[in-house]
Amino acid sequence: xxxxxxxxxxxxxxxxxxxxxxxxxxxxxxxxxxxxxxxxxxxxxxxxxxxxxxxxxxxxxxxxxxxxxxxxxxxxxxxxxxxxxxxxxxxxxxxxxxxxxxxxxxxxxxxxxxxxxxxxxxxxxxxxxxxxxxxxxxxxxxxxxxxxxxxxxxxxxxxxxxxxxxxxxxxxxxxxxxxxxxxxxxxxxxxxxxxxxxx
Numbered sequence: 001x002x003x004x005x006x007x008x009x010x011x012x013x014x015x016x017x018x019x020x021x022x023x024x025x026x027x028x029x030x031x032x033x034x035x036x037x038x039x040x041x042x043x044x045x046x047x048x049x050x051x052x053x054x055x056x057x058x059x060x061x062x063x064x065x066x067x068x069x070x071x072x073x074x075x076x077x078x079x080x081x082x083x084x085x086x087x088x089x090x091x092x093x094x095x096x097x098x099x100x101x102x103x104x105x106x107x108x109x110x111x112x113x114x115x116x117x118x119x120x121x122x123x124x125x126x127x128x129x130x131x132x133x134x135x136x137x138x139x140x141x142x143x144x145x146x147x148x149x150x151x152x153x154x155x156x157x158x159x160x161x162x163x164x165x166x167x168x169x170x171x172x173x174x175x176x177x178x179x180x181x182x183x184x185x186x187x188x189x190x191x192x193x194x195x196x197x198x199x
Contacts (some may be wrong), residue, residue: 002069002070003064003067003068003069003070006064006070006074006075006078007060007061007064010060010078010082011057013082013085013086014053014056014057014060014082014085017053017085017086017088017089018050018053020089021046021049021050021053021088021089021092022046022050024042024046024089024092024093025042025043025046026039026042041095041096041097041098041099041100042093042096042097043096044096045092045093045095045096045108046092046096048092048168048171048172048175049088049089049091049092051175052088052112052115052175053085053088055175055178056081056085056115056119059119059178060081060119063122063123063126063136066134066135066136066139067126067130067136068130068134069129069130071125071129073125073129074122074125074126074129077118077121077122077125078122080118080121080122081115081118081119081121081122083118084111084114084115084118085115087111087114087115088111088115091104091107091108091110091111092108094107094108095107095108100164100165100168101164102160102161102164103160103161105160105164105167105168106157106158106160106161106167108160108171109153109156109157109160109167109171110157112153112156112171112174113150113153113154113157116146116149116150116153117150119146120143120146120150123136123140123143123146127140139187145177145178148174148177149174149177149178152170152173152174153170153171153174155170156170156171
């Protein structure tokens with residue numbers, strides 16, 4: 001089975017998740033800047049979650065570009081990832097709606113950790129399916145950035161109970177780490193295309 005249906009389904013689910021997230025934003029009741037400022041926690045949470053969903057969409061797209069076939073295990077792993085991502089609107093609303101209270105901030109970290117782990121499992125299953133010398137395996141290597149992200153989420157969860165601000169700083173730091181689009185897969189694809197051009 002090819003990747004077209006999997007990618008189309010995943011794109012559709014991500015679009016719905018983003019739509020649900022934005023529908024959680026409510027306009028302030030007042031008409032002055034103070035009323036707008038009172039919504040800052042909710043807005044920041046939404047921006048952070050939108051940022052993360054964009055990161056996952058971008059990297060998921062690139063990963064499927066170098067995936068030649070889809071197995072049953074890959075389908076289930078992809079569903080697992082989408083399930084974890086579908087928790088973002090709930091976690092976002094809870095954290096922002098409570099002005100970054102300790103438990104909601106920690107729960108947001110749990111959702112980030114689950115999503116990161118689910119993505120890692122999906123990536124590994126694709127590599128197992130295609131072989132250790134596949135394009136994806138060559139592109140991600142040891143996936144240091146992905147592992148650092150998982151460690152940061154795991155650290156941020158207990159930190160949230162002491163300092164929600166510090167936990168959010170870690171969440172933002174990981175998002176910044178992924179802000180520059182991951183060029184590893186693009187470089188591998190470009191190398192393959194240039195190699196074909198010389199044949």
